Amino acid sequence: MNNGQQAIIAVNVGSSSIKFALYPFRGATTGAALLTGTIAGLEPDGQPCVAFSTDDGVNLSETLAPGPGDSFERALAAMRALLARYAAPARLMAVAHRIVHGGERYAESVVLDEAAMAYLRTLEPLAPLHQPHNLEGVELFMRAFPELPQVGCFDTSFHTTMDPLEQRFALPQAMHREGVRRYGFHGLSYRYLAARLAERSGRSGRKVLMAHLGNGASVCAMHCGVSVATSMGFSALDGLMMGSRCGALDPGVLLHLMRQGWDADRIEKLLYRQSGLLGVSGLSADMRTLRASDQPEARTAIDLFTHRLVRECGALTACLGGLDLLAFTGGIGEHDAALRLAACEQLLYLGVRIDTGRNKAADGSQIMAIHADDSSVEIWVVPTDEGRVAAGDAAALLAHMQI
Incomplete structure (x- = not known):
């Protein structure tokens, strides 16, 4: 990694894990990951452990030492220590969060603020396995990196191109206007596949x-x-x-x-x-x-x-x-x-x-x-x-x- 390299950290916070990766920031684009990792075992009574690898061949896995405080807070501290040790020359520019549901409001990724977070909280019942944990992760990283923009990237965004008929349920019009419709998910993954396939086929x-x-x-x-x-x-x-x-x-x-x-x-x-x-x-x-x-x-x-x-x-x-x-x-x-x-x-x-x-x-x-x-x-x-x-x-x- 070059001295002074600017980088963006992408995170996916779940109910018992944090997946993270560090990507070089090159103007308006990024390259392949400089470092990827997962901190698992963050459920109550779990045994937190971290595994990660770097682009120059470092592969490590270790159990986090027991300690006081919230397991996610401890995990984040461990992640910051890893970045300081193995990606020290990098200057973090933003945190990019995978968020499952963007609802009707967000067809593109956005910098998250209080108003955006309040709206996204209303969508939690639509994705109870993911959305609450995604948003708790945003708040966690906001506290840990208050100086950095927190960017929400939504799995539903890719499917906003679907025909209106594909988005409809056979329910009363009033319910459709209230947002009861088909959204679709896994959009970030499908966007990645679309880009890679365009290069190869x-x-x-x-x-x-x-x-x-x-x-x-x-x-x-x-x-x-x-x-x-x-x-x-x-x-x-x-x-x-x-x-x-x-x-x-x-x-x-x-x-x-x-x-x-x-x-x-x-x-x-x-x-x-x-x-x-x-x-x-x-x-x-x-x-x-x-x-x-x-x-x-x-x-x-x-x-x-x-x-x-x-x-x-x-x-x-x-x-x-x-x-x-x-x-x-x-x-x-x-x-x-x-x-x-x-x-x-x-x-x-x-x-x-x-x-x-x-x-x-x-x-x-x-x-x-x-x-x-x-x-x-x-x-x-x-x-x-x-x-x-x-x-x-x-x-x-x-x-x-x-x-």
């Missing part, structure tokens, strides 16, 4: 499906480089089956539970935390654990996850009117070759033909094409970098503000 501007598969999962249909439809909607519950979230569900099930005396909190816990891979398997929300299990329920969970993915890909292909390129990303999408193979075999009717050798070799370490030579649809595995998109937005805002 001449088909990136045609009919594209991008599948972000992880603990949260969705599929996005993209045409001419913009989102035209996506599987998630009003909240981060809709669409695909996920780690502990149910995905698409007949609302009649909710009416049935309510008549049985379930209240909103119990239903929310069921839908967000007790369903998906975890609920079906009764074992784990982690696909790796299920792959290693010989329990039939684990196999059922994997098969259902695959079926729901194939079904959603078919629906979104219909919205596109065909398919030219299919891309996988996210923890499962990048690393689970068996899932990619099973899904692509069921999409053979669309001309999707996977090369088994290339598929096995794709481990998420780099962007890689895995389609067979005679496939009419290109298939790519693209490791995502949401932090770089967030940092890039912060850089553009800083340039505009002439900071």
